[in-house]
Amino acid sequence: MTTTADLWHHYGRARAERDRAVPKAFHWIWSQDGGPGPEALGDLSGRVVGDLGAGAARHAAHLVTRHDPARVVAVDASPAQYGIATGLYGHLAPRLRITQSDAVPHLRTMTDSYDVLYSVFGAIDFTDPYELLPVAASALSPGGRLVFSTLAHHLGGAPARTDAAATVIPARTPEGEKVTMRRWVLQEHIWTKVLDEAGFGRIAADVLPASAGGPRAADTLLVTAHRPC
Template identity: 30%
Template structure:
């Protein structure tokens, strides 16, 4: 009997599956990592000193937990209900931290909340059309607020939405197209400026080992 097509939310439900015995242990939250390499590159200082922050696509939630432990009121919004429930279980005793299930643009367009920082670590910004997302982000940032995101460095010559194939789709990838947006740092800077952001810094952080994948790091601000 044919199985039902996979939905985008179900795709992210399978992110970082746990295959060990007993409860899945929580990740370490002693550092804010923007890159895929532990303790490489900048940390939470990229965000300045926010009182309220929003993470788009937190998955495990360790960066959100790190900020909350430093006294920041943090909300994490993730498309996957499975990821949200996992993060809630891990960080339920962390004051000032909450996780909500929802799509990034839908949440930003419906919430009245204002944030000092909105960020994404290899998260929802990578998988959302910036032409749709960036206007919503700007509206929800406090004057002078920081918008920062990281993702894999772009593949040379490939710009805009690119199809992604996930290893956890287990042969069902033909039923679902997942796109991620990539541009050169200069292109990201132009897109952000066009949408009204200021003080833009976009660059590729080289990997600690030559030949490995680098990290695109982008930071911008709302007009003061």
């Protein structure tokens, strides 16, 4: 039996060892140090919220402790990220539910279940939008909201793609072997097109400038869409 290497095995591990606190702030921008906060999600009081590609579930933990949702489900496919998230924030159950799953099969089982779905450089960046967005629309209740932040251009400055195709980027296995993975870095009008084809309406996008320079600085595209009522 062949298993897929967990390409997120090392991501965030060093931080988890030194910082176990629930974050005091929620940021959408790439550098995670400014810009809009959770107000982009709307009023979360009593709402059921899903974080797609939650990683260590820091954003989800912030929402649970500071914005009074009924429940936040933090979904991530990585066994390592699931382990880190449960170690950090498992005590916030049952209002925080940490789930190890690819986003697409999870959403297929959750028809009309979520009031809000969001992704902060998460599953929407790393999943074929023609597979993910239709099931995200179905998983939202009528009128529900999808919000995601994604790269407005490739790291290094190359422009975002003008078609809904993935860019191949470098990655490493847990053992350090060099491999590749796919990331969708699309221009605003392409995201609008695929969201519309997936059944979303009231689509809006804003470019949030990078807060500082540097070789890995990047502007952020913040996108909001709704399932029609």
